[in-house]
Structure formats: structure tokens, C-alpha cells
Amino acid sequence: MYSRYGNPYMRRWTRMAARGQTLSQGECATYKGVTRKSVLLVLLTIGIAIVTEIALWFTLFKVVSGDISAEQLTQIIVIGVAIAGVAGVVMMVSSIVLLFNVDAAKFVGILYAVMQGVFLGTAAAALNLVLPGVSLAALIATGIVFAMCLFLYNVLKVRVSSRFLLGLIIALCSFLLVELICVPILYFVAMQSGNVALILGVQAGVALFCVVFATITVFCDIQNIDYMVQMGADKKYEWILAFSLTTSLVYLYVQILELLFRIISLFAISKNK
Numbered sequence: 001m002y003s004r005y006g007n008p009y010m011r012r013w014t015r016m017a018a019r020g021q022t023l024s025q026g027e028c029a030t031y032k033g034v035t036r037k038s039v040l041l042v043l044l045t046i047g048i049a050i051v052t053e054i055a056l057w058f059t060l061f062k063v064v065s066g067d068i069s070a071e072q073l074t075q076i077i078v079i080g081v082a083i084a085g086v087a088g089v090v091m092m093v094s095s096i097v098l099l100f101n102v103d104a105a106k107f108v109g110i111l112y113a114v115m116q117g118v119f120l121g122t123a124a125a126a127l128n129l130v131l132p133g134v135s136l137a138a139l140i141a142t143g144i145v146f147a148m149c150l151f152l153y154n155v156l157k158v159r160v161s162s163r164f165l166l167g168l169i170i171a172l173c174s175f176l177l178v179e180l181i182c183v184p185i186l187y188f189v190a191m192q193s194g195n196v197a198l199i200l201g202v203q204a205g206v207a208l209f210c211v212v213f214a215t216i217t218v219f220c221d222i223q224n225i226d227y228m229v230q231m232g233a234d235k236k237y238e239w240i241l242a243f244s245l246t247t248s249l250v251y252l253y254v255q256i257l258e259l260l261f262r263i264i265s266l267f268a269i270s271k272n273k
Contacts, residue, residue: 007217007220007221007224007244007245007247007248009095009098009099009240009243009244009247010220010221010224010225010241010244010245010248011224012099013102013228013233013237013240013241013244014224014227014228017227017228017231017233018231025234026234026235027234027235028229028232028233028234028235029228029229029232029233029234029235029237029238029241030229030235030238031225031226031229033235033238034225034229034238034241034242034245037109037238037239037241037242038241038242038245038246040242041109041110041113041242041243041246042246042249044110044113044114044117045113045114045116045117045120045246045250046117046139047117048113048114048116048117048118048121049116049117049118049120049121049124050121051117051121052117052118052120052121052122052125053121053122053124053125053128053135055121056080056121056122056125057125060076060079060080080122080125080126083118083122084118084119084122084123087115087116087118087119087122088115088119090111090112090115091112091115091116091119094108094109094111094112094115095112098112098240098243102236102237102239102240103236105236105237105239105240105243106239109239109240109242109243109246112243112247113246116246116247116250120250120253120254123257124257127257127261131260131261131264131265134257134260134261134264135257137260138253138256138257138260139253141256141260142249142252142253142256145215145218145252145256146218146249146252149215149218149219149222150222153219153222153223153226204259204262204263204266207255207258207259207262208259210255210258210259211252211255211256211259213255214248214251214252214255214256215252217248217251217252218245218248218249218252221244221245221248222245224241225241225245228241
């Protein structure tokens with residue numbers, strides 16, 4: 001049975017599979033095919049991210065190691081935001097195309113992975129200015145979580161029910177609403193009292209919950225890939241399944257990165273007191 005939750009792309013195609021609309025007209029999708037394409041997109045994303053971060057360190061961020069004026073810092077921020085913004089726009093357009101044209105998944109998926117790498121490389125370079133090594137730690141943690149998801153699904157045969165996911169989504173929305181309402185209040189209180197750790201603690205709690213939600217999303221993707229292959233989906237769907245899993249893993253990485261950033265910031269504040 002497929003999961004009704006998880007990555008939006010995966011949900012769309014698994015619903016179509018349930019109605020028999022993705023049946024193969026020739027060669028069927030296989031686990032090996034989806035795995036190879038997923039590995040390609042993940043490695044491409046990581047590779048481009050590393051190249052982007054190195055390029056930024058040797059060009060744009062090189063002046064940060066020395067004395068830097070406010071004007072230079074502003075220019076760095078503007079250029080960094082512009083690079084990430086262009087990559088984000090291309091990613092958005094690519095994702096819209098993939099919603100309606102599965103045949104373009106191979107080329108658009110590769111383009112998306114490249115732009116995703118540029119976006120993540122820019123973000124990682126900026127974060128490593130403040131907390132060196134945090135992006136690598138988040139990458140390792142993402143790999144561990146993904147391995148655990150595969151182990152739970154394939155070895156222990158764990159499956160996630162729709163009721164559990166619905167409850168998790170409701171809880172996540174509640175947490176985000178609380179953060180939206182309370183963080184401005186807590187920020188004011190923290191500034192008045194000088195207790196910045198208060199607001200960071202709340203944000204770390206929300207980030208932890210988002211990591212749990214992202215992990216469940218990846219788990220649901222694994223479940224839906226299994227369902228699509230079992231239903232005899234056409235081989236062309238391997239690319240869209242690989243794309244969906246890759247985006248879910250990147251989402252998990254971003255959430256872990258944010259959580260680590262909040263936790264390390266909390267420890268830094270506590271140590272400086």
C-alpha cells in the first residue's frame with residue numbers, strides 16, 4: 001500500500017499508479033534503476049555544492065579572512081543572495097515542469113540537481129563562515145538517517161500508517177503556528193532580558209520536530225517507490241521517483257543543518273556566559 005503523505009511528487013504518481021495510469025507499455029521500473037538514478041542525482045547535488053562552496057571561498061568569501069568593511073560585507077551578502085535566488089527560481093520552474101511532464105524528468109531532474117547544488121553550496125559556505133564544519137556534520141547525519149530508514153523498511157518491515165502521519169502533520173502545523181506567534185514575543189523578552197538562549201531553544205525544538213517530519217517523508221518515499229515498482233510502473237518513472245527521493249533527502253539535510261546550527265549556537269552562548 002502506498003503512503004498518502006510524503007513528497008508531493010511521489011504522492012501524485014503513486015495515486016496514478018493506484019488507478020493503473022502508470023502501467024508499463026514495455027520495460028518496467030526496477031529497484032536497481034531507481035537506485036542508480038537516485039545515486040546520480042544525489043552525487044551530482046553534493047558535487048556541485050562542494051564545487052560552489054570552494055569557488056565562493058576562493059573568490060567571494062576570501063576577503064572575510066582579513067579585515068572587511070561594512071560595504072564589502074554588504075556586497076558579499078547581496079551577491080550570495082543573488083546566486084541563491086537565481087538557483088531557487090530555476091529550481092521552482094523545474095519543479096513545476098515536472099508536475100505535468102514526466103517525460104522531461106531526466107533532463108529537468110539533472111538541471112534541478114545542479115541548481116540545488118549551487119543553492120546548497122552557497123548556503124553551506126555562508127554557514128561555515130560562522131560555524132566551520134556544520135554542513136559536513138549535517139551531511140553525515142543525513143546519510144545515517146537515510147540508512148536507518150532503509151534498514152527499518154527492508155529489514156524490520158516497518159510501515160507508517162496514514163493516521164500516524166496525519167497526527168504528525170497536525171502536530172507540525174501546531175508547532176509552526178506556536179513559533180509564528182510566540183517567537184516575536186520571545187524575541188522581545190530575550191532582547192529585554194539579554195537571554196538570547198530562550199528564543200534559540202524554542203527554535204531548536206521546532207527544528208527537531210521538522211527533522212522528525214522530514215525523516216518520515218523520506219520513509220514514505222521509500223514506501224511509495226516500493227509500491228510503484230510492485231505495481232509495474234513504466235521505466236520512465238524511475239527518473240521522477242529518483243528526483244522525488246533526492247529532494248526529500250535534501251529537505252532532510254536542510255532541517256538537520258538548521259537543528260545543528262541552533263544547538264551549536266545554544267552551546268556557544270552558554271559557554272560564553
